Amino acid sequence: MKLITAIIRPDRLGMVKEALFRVGVTGISLSKVSGHGGEKEIIEHYRGTQVRMEFHEKVHLQIAVSEPFVDVTVNAILQSARTGEVGDGKIFVQPLERVIRIRTGEQDSDALTPVNQPETTAQALKKRS
Ligand SMILES: Nc1ncnc2c1ncn2[C@@H]1O[C@H](COP(=O)(O)OP(=O)(O)OP(=O)(O)O)[C@@H](O)[C@H]1O
Numbered sequence: 689m690k691l692i693t694a695i696i697r698p699d700r701l702g703m704v705k706e707a708l709f710r711v712g713v714t715g716i717s718l719s720k721v722s723g724h725g726g727e728k729e730i731i732e733h734y735r736g737t738q739v740r741m742e743f744h745e746k747v748h749l750q751i752a753v754s755e756p757f758v759d760v761t762v763n764a765i766l767q768s769a770r771t772g773e774v775g776d777g778k779i780f781v782q783p784l785e786r787v788i789r790i791r792t793g794e795q796d797s798d799a800l801t802p803v804n805q806p807e808t809t810a811q812a813l814k815k816r817s
């Protein structure tokens with residue numbers, strides 16, 4: 689299992705969401721962040737140089753996936769988030785030790801498999817009747 693963190697341009701979020709949905713990835717956390725990349729803006733002053741860092745609005749996505757989904761997820765993000773201009777963002781892939789679905793107690797890959805929607809709806813209706 690891996691935890692995939694992607695930092696993308698906010699205006700690419702719609703395309704990234706769609707690309708992830710198409711490959712079957714729907715478990716996503718999103719937050720809005722301010723970030724700075726590898727660029728260095730240096731301003732010259734009469735008493736020396738000063739480094740200025742401008743922070744830009746970015747979208748931070750976290751996606752936990754089982755091994756077969758790692759490359760699929762990375763490729764979906766690459767294809768949908770890339771404009772080719774500086775500032776397209778970054779993807780970080782980290783090992784993930786444990787995952788637990790709170791509702792069922794399922795662990796690891798079982799906890800990462802998408803929930804069968806029709807079954808869930810049926811269960812909900814059964815409970816109500
Ligand atoms: N090393 C890093 N650690 C943590 N966050 C980073 C790092 N590099 C980039 N980010 C995040 O990603 C955002 C976008 O980075 P950016 O795309 O500018 O990276 P870059 O390395 O400068 O690549 P590029 O040359 O394409 O601009 C940053 O605003 C920041 O939020």
Ligand SMILES: [Mg+2]
Nearest residue numbers: 725726727775
């Ligand atoms: Mg940059």
